[in-house]
Amino acid sequence: MVRVFNSSVLLKVYVYIYIIFILVAAPEVRSEESNICTDASSSSCSDANIHDETKDEAVSSPFQFMKAFSKLGTSWNHVLAEYISVVKGADGVDLKGDAYAQEMNEGLKLLQLMVQEAASASKDDELSWSFRSTPLSDFGKTIDDVLLAFLRWSVVDNNSSHDDKSCSLVGNVNAFPSSEKQDINVSKAFRRLASYVQWMQSVDADLLDPPLTYTSISPSLKTFSIYVTHDSCERLIWWVNLGQTDMREFKSKEPRETIRLFVWVAHLLFLDEGAQMKGLVVVDDMAEIGFWDYMTMLPIQVGISVDRFLISVTPLKAKNVVLMHLPRWAEIGYGLLSWFLTAKMKSRVTTVLRGEEIETLGRVVGGSNFIPADFGSFEGEVKTDMIAHYRN
Numbered sequence: 001m002v003r004v005f006n007s008s009v010l011l012k013v014y015v016y017i018y019i020i021f022i023l024v025a026a027p028e029v030r031s032e033e034s035n036i037c038t039d040a041s042s043s044s045c046s047d048a049n050i051h052d053e054t055k056d057e058a059v060s061s062p063f064q065f066m067k068a069f070s071k072l073g074t075s076w077n078h079v080l081a082e083y084i085s086v087v088k089g090a091d092g093v094d095l096k097g098d099a100y101a102q103e104m105n106e107g108l109k110l111l112q113l114m115v116q117e118a119a120s121a122s123k124d125d126e127l128s129w130s131f132r133s134t135p136l137s138d139f140g141k142t143i144d145d146v147l148l149a150f151l152r153w154s155v156v157d158n159n160s161s162h163d164d165k166s167c168s169l170v171g172n173v174n175a176f177p178s179s180e181k182q183d184i185n186v187s188k189a190f191r192r193l194a195s196y197v198q199w200m201q202s203v204d205a206d207l208l209d210p211p212l213t214y215t216s217i218s219p220s221l222k223t224f225s226i227y228v229t230h231d232s233c234e235r236l237i238w239w240v241n242l243g244q245t246d247m248r249e250f251k252s253k254e255p256r257e258t259i260r261l262f263v264w265v266a267h268l269l270f271l272d273e274g275a276q277m278k279g280l281v282v283v284d285d286m287a288e289i290g291f292w293d294y295m296t297m298l299p300i301q302v303g304i305s306v307d308r309f310l311i312s313v314t315p316l317k318a319k320n321v322v323l324m325h326l327p328r329w330a331e332i333g334y335g336l337l338s339w340f341l342t343a344k345m346k347s348r349v350t351t352v353l354r355g356e357e358i359e360t361l362g363r364v365v366g367g368s369n370f371i372p373a374d375f376g377s378f379e380g381e382v383k384t385d386m387i388a389h390y391r392n
Contacts, residue, residue, distance in 0.1 A: 059291040059329040062336065068291060074300050082304045084340050089195075089312025092157040098187035107151045107184040108144065114190045115147070133200050133207040135264055138214055138390070139271050147193070152276040153315030154189035155182050160317070160344070167233035170350065170364045171320030173278045192315060199305075199313045203263070206256040212264055214390035220261040221387070223250040227375055228268060228386040232366030235319060236275035238265075239375050239385075243287025243325070247297070255302045262306050268386065270314045279319035281364065285376060291329040322364055324352045 059068050066076035101107035119129035131143050159175035167173040177183075200207070210216050225244035229237050250258075269275055286294075297303070310316065323330070338346055352360045358378050361371055371380030 059332075062332050065291075065329055065332045065336070068295075069300075072295055072300055079300065079304070080337070080340075083307070083337055086304070086308045086311050087337075087341060087345065089308070090345070091160065092154065092185075092188045092192060094158070094185055094188060098185050101184045101186050102181045104148070104151060104182070104184070107186050107189070108147060110186045111147050111151060111189055111193070112144075114186070115193070118194070128197055128201045131197075131200075133204050133212065135212040135267050138212075138264070139267060141271050145271060147189075149270050149276055149315045150189040150193045150196070151184055151186065152176070153192060153317065154185045156276075156279075156317050157188065158183065158185060167235075167278075169231060169233050169235075169366055170322075171235075171279070171281060171348065173233050173235060173319065174317060176277050189315075192313070195313045196315075199309050200263075203259055206259050207263060212260055214264065217257070217261045217264045218391075220250075220253050220257045223253065224261065225375075226265065226387070227372040227382075228265075229370065229372060229382055230274050231281065231364075231370045233278060234274045235278040236269060236272050236280050237365055237370070238269060238280065238282045239372055240282070241285040241287065241375055242289050242294075243285055243376070244374075247293060251297060255299055258298055259302065259306060262310070266310055266314050266316075270316050272386075275316060280316050281320045281322065282318060283322045283324070283361070283364065283375075285324040286326055286330060288325045288327045290327065294327075294330075318348060320364065321349050322352060322360070323349065324357060325354065326351050 059065050069076045069079055099110060101110050115129055119126045131146065134143075134146060136142060136146075156174045156176060159177070164173045164175045214221075223246045225241040227239040229239070231237050269280060298306070334349070338349075350360075350364075357376075358368070361378055362368070365371060368379045369381045371378055372382045372385060373380045
């Protein structure tokens with residue numbers, strides 16, 4: 001059985017409690033806004049700065065959830081505003097005067113011209129648009145492959161109001177026109193690409209030394225349990241299992257190393273043709289992880305920045321996000337955030353009831369022969385994945 005968070009009554013209760021919280025408790029929280037963890041190297045951003053008694057505190061109500069952020073050096077107001085901004089950037093916008101192309105080769109040439117024009121504005125812009133920190137060699141890709149990914153994203157975004165139901169799996173597949181003429185909004189692709197270039201430039205120093213390769217991120221990757229496969233509809237599946245992640249070792253890594261890890265993985269995902277044409281599915285086993293353990297995996301601002309990159313910067317279109325073994329605090333957090341999500345976004349999020357994991361995963365990816373064998377005890381039969389190519 002798949003459970004979708006769609007209870008309007010519950011959401012109204014959450015929002016009512018949130019309003020009370022803003023009126024009663026917000027002044028105290030706002031006074032702590034200056035302590036927000038923006039420095040990725042700051043020790044105050046780690047769980048070492050949270051007292052043991054705080055870690056043991058339950059976060060099992062909306063009020064406790066919102067109040068808890070003050071002990072992380074930030075506030076729920078700030079985090080909520082950041083994530084509203086993130087999810088609003090998930091989809092593109094068509095603007096008056098946008099340039100269109102009717103087929104991919106034409107669109108690629110037009111996008112190349114836009115990139116050249118942007119790069120010619122100044123020496124700094126030329127450097128930014130050189131894609132020097134993009135890990136192309138690891139994946140055997142070129143800059144044109146990156147541009148093509150953003151053009152395909154634009155096509156899919158234009159058709160996101162309906163799904164291609166030729167795939168019977170949960171979430172369906174991207175509605176990608178099969179005809180040669182595709183009405184590609186190249187300007188929209190460029191705006192998304194510009195966001196990507198700006199974000200990559202913001203972490204340039206972390207990505208260039210050493211160059212971003214599988215070998216360089218391997219120590220961080222070994223601590224984090226992730227797999228990347230395809231399902232029976234050729235969609236890309238990103239499997240994450242927090243229960244099998246070495247949290248102590250993961251948290252011992254410098255935030256820059258974790259940023260490098262997720263940037264490398266993001267490129268593995270969005271440069272995949274299955275993800276571009278059919279879509280992405282994320283299966284996240286949260287293993288009922290505690291609030292404090294989860295929230296201190298990364299400094300808050302670093303975590304938000306990585307989420308922004310994955311959700312509203314890269315050319316990825318998620319067809320479904322499957323959440324397994326969701327802890328109570330995560331249900332509360334999603335309930336509060338979902339008030340600001342569109343109906344389409346909420347329909348893309350499902351949770352799996354305990355005891356029904358195998359049945360649900362079968363309907364999500366197409367059966368046990370598409371589930372990684374090492375992804376929990378869910379009768380998976382897949383012995384290798386895309387990352388294994390680099391491991392070997």
